[in-house]
Amino acid sequence: MSAIAARARVGRARIGELTLARGLLLALVAAAALFVASELLSSFADLELAEGLYFFCVLAGLTVLTGLSGQISLGHGALMAVGAYGAALLIGEQHWALVPALAAATAITAVVGLLLGAAATRLRGPYLAGATLAFAVGLPALADKYSSTFGGENGLVVNPPNPPSGLGSSLPLERWEAWIAGAGAVIVLFTLHNLVRSGYGRAMRAVRDDEIAASLCGLRVARVQTLAFVVSAACAGLAGGLLTVVLQLASPGAFQLSLSLSLLTAIVLGGLGSLVGAAWGAAVLVLLPSWTRDIANSFSLSTKVSSNMPLAIYGLVLVVAMLAWPSGIQGGVRAGGARLRALVRSRRGG
Amino acid sequence: MGEEEGGDPGALFEARALTVRFGGITALEDVSVSIAAGEVLGVIGPNGAGKTTLFNVMCGFTRPHSGTMAWEGRTLTHMRAHRLAGMGIARTLQGVGLFGELTVLENVVAGAERFRRTGLVSAVLGLPRADRDERQLRERALAALAELGCEDVAGRHPTTLPFPIQKRVALARALVAEPRLLLLDEPAGGLGADDLGDLTERIRALRGTTAVMLVEHRMDLVMSVCDRIVVLDFGSVIAEGPPAAIGRDPRVLEAYLGQEPGSGDSRGASAPGETQGASAPGGAAA
Numbered sequence: 001m002s003a004i005a006a007r008a009r010v011g012r013a014r015i016g017e018l019t020l021a022r023g024l025l026l027a028l029v030a031a032a033a034l035f036v037a038s039e040l041l042s043s044f045a046d047l048e049l050a051e052g053l054y055f056f057c058v059l060a061g062l063t064v065l066t067g068l069s070g071q072i073s074l075g076h077g078a079l080m081a082v083g084a085y086g087a088a089l090l091i092g093e094q095h096w097a098l099v100p101a102l103a104a105a106t107a108i109t110a111v112v113g114l115l116l117g118a119a120a121t122r123l124r125g126p127y128l129a130g131a132t133l134a135f136a137v138g139l140p141a142l143a144d145k146y147s148s149t150f151g152g153e154n155g156l157v158v159n160p161p162n163p164p165s166g167l168g169s170s171l172p173l174e175r176w177e178a179w180i181a182g183a184g185a186v187i188v189l190f191t192l193h194n195l196v197r198s199g200y201g202r203a204m205r206a207v208r209d210d211e212i213a214a215s216l217c218g219l220r221v222a223r224v225q226t227l228a229f230v231v232s233a234a235c236a237g238l239a240g241g242l243l244t245v246v247l248q249l250a251s252p253g254a255f256q257l258s259l260s261l262s263l264l265t266a267i268v269l270g271g272l273g274s275l276v277g278a279a280w281g282a283a284v285l286v287l288l289p290s291w292t293r294d295i296a297n298s299f300s301l302s303t304k305v306s307s308n309m310p311l312a313i314y315g316l317v318l319v320v321a322m323l324a325w326p327s328g329i330q331g332g333v334r335a336g337g338a339r340l341r342a343l344v345r346s347r348r349g350g
Numbered sequence: 351m352g353e354e355e356g357g358d359p360g361a362l363f364e365a366r367a368l369t370v371r372f373g374g375i376t377a378l379e380d381v382s383v384s385i386a387a388g389e390v391l392g393v394i395g396p397n398g399a400g401k402t403t404l405f406n407v408m409c410g411f412t413r414p415h416s417g418t419m420a421w422e423g424r425t426l427t428h429m430r431a432h433r434l435a436g437m438g439i440a441r442t443l444q445g446v447g448l449f450g451e452l453t454v455l456e457n458v459v460a461g462a463e464r465f466r467r468t469g470l471v472s473a474v475l476g477l478p479r480a481d482r483d484e485r486q487l488r489e490r491a492l493a494a495l496a497e498l499g500c501e502d503v504a505g506r507h508p509t510t511l512p513f514p515i516q517k518r519v520a521l522a523r524a525l526v527a528e529p530r531l532l533l534l535d536e537p538a539g540g541l542g543a544d545d546l547g548d549l550t551e552r553i554r555a556l557r558g559t560t561a562v563m564l565v566e567h568r569m570d571l572v573m574s575v576c577d578r579i580v581v582l583d584f585g586s587v588i589a590e591g592p593p594a595a596i597g598r599d600p601r602v603l604e605a606y607l608g609q610e611p612g613s614g615d616s617r618g619a620s621a622p623g624e625t626q627g628a629s630a631p632g633g634a635a636a
Contacts, residue, residue, distance in 0.1 A: 018481060020481075191474050191475075194473060197476070198480055199466055199487070206452060208451070212411070213449065214449075214460070215431035216409065218434070219432060
């Protein structure tokens with residue numbers, strides 16, 4: 001019995017060792033699950049799904065940056081803005097097709113990330129937080145300053161994406177948007193899964209743990225840190241581009257400092273450094289505000305109380321979650337799984 | 351010391367007339383050191399003598415104000431830490447300097463970085479050749495761990511291991527890069543008698559294939575493994591020679607014991623216990 005189990009484990013490990021096979025399987029399962037979910041959900045829920053998917057893109061990149069390479073960024077909301085405005089200008093003004101526009105928005109943001117990352121390698125901890133904070137505060141102001149290009153407070157409006165006619169006219173727009181965002185999220189999942197498992201993922205963690213020892217191992221500390229910034233900026237750029245496509249709008253109000261802060265909160269709450277944790281974080285970002293609003297509305301309270309209630313509940317949820325799962329939701333899930341396995345094993349043994 | 355035109359052609363590594371100042375303090379003054387391939391060189395001296403500063407200059411962490419270095423006869427004005435491994439120089443750190451959140455195996459694989467052949471594109475696409483590359487690094491790392499008798503802790507995190515085992519893992523991480531010059535910064539710090547004996551054997555086994563430069567306070571280790579010893583005091587080389595001669599050198603005894611070199615009587619009295627006496631200031635530092 002145990003011999004068969006052992007052999008099965010070896011067999012599984014062998015397939016699991018192939019990064020490409022694992023990555024493709026993961027992407028396929030995720031794509032299938034998203035497809036089924038989008039078919040089952042209502043139009044409104046499909047829109048929420050699409051929002052969650054672009055949040056997953058930026059959170060997955062941010063969790064690699066902060067969790068793996070140990071760099072903090074309060075500027076990822078602004079990086080999303082770069083991607084969002086880039087996509088809006090290319091789609092709205094230049095009439096680019098969807099895929100090249102999103103690819104270009106991703107590339108532009110990666111270049112901005114390269115500049116930011118090069119600066120970041122010279123900064124540590126609170127100084128890096130401060131510099132990225134300045135970026136997050138300063139960038140949205142550009143929309144006002146160059147309002148003829150960026151549309152000022154109103155932002156840029158783009159036309160909704162047209163589903164290909166081959167998919168039939170009955171396809172709801174929200175579902176098509178969810179599919180677009182889903183494709184982006186699956187690409188991010190596949191690439192980051194491979195990256196995290198590779199030598200580069202290990203290099204990032206090594207640099208995070210001890211820069212001196214890492215450089216003596218032959219790792220270029222600044223280059224590894226910049227790479228993490230570029231990768232995570234590209235993810236943020238793609239997320240911003242998808243946001244433009246899903247909401248058909250890129251406006252400065254969507255990229256305030258609070259966005260950057262809630263992104264950081266979401267990766268910590270989800271489980272720092274884990275891609276599954278990023279998915280939890282995305283779910284929290286999308287669902288928690290509407291849940292708290294529903295809860296607040298279900299009590300018939302005065303408007304003064306009920307309008308502040310969502311924020312209070314949000315804070316309460318954060319405090320309770322961090323007390324219950326110090327290493328995030330994914331950390332809690334893992335601990336629970338380990339406990340369950342131990343329980344099953346002890347039952348079988350006894 | 352000083353002007354050495356072309357330097358020593360047989361030397362694997364050579365430091366020529368290095369001077370380092372921190373503010374008004376001179377940490378190294380006109381220090382020239384060379385090491386031949388396969389040689390075991392001890393660098394000793396009281397606390398603050400400049401031993402670790404010398405290592406830091408050799409690794410590029412500290413820039414010298416003047417002086418040059420040469421690796422295999424090629425002159426380098428300054429070293430870059432991340433280039434050392436590729437050149438064939440590895441260093442262990444005081445303490446252990448292991449990556450705390452990486453497993454022991456991952457720590458050692460990180461040390462084998464110079465043997466990585468595939469780049470970012472293969473990694474991001476998860477191509478099989480990146481996997482093969484990783485497997486090759488892992489095999490090297492496992493072999494290095496087995497060499498030091500640590501393969502059974504490969505899956506553990508270093509912080510959960512006893513200190514002497516952590517030291518061995520750190521040594522494995524340095525040796526997995528197959529260096530031609532190994533810089534050991536206080537490898538015996540915190541080791542008991544058994545582990546010290548093991549380390550002594552380990553360094554002896556390297557002699558002839560890997561040059562070792564050893565900064566160490568434990569005189570018993572230094573005296574038993576080194577081919578040659580360089581003594582630093584207040585940033586200058588005050589003596590150089592084989593262990594037996596260094597143990598008798600009055601300048602060395604003075605540096606460690608603070609005696610007047612002229613007072614022949616006290617020198618004679620301390621001679622039998624010289625290694626013991628010399629290790630005393632080091633013991634206080636460790």
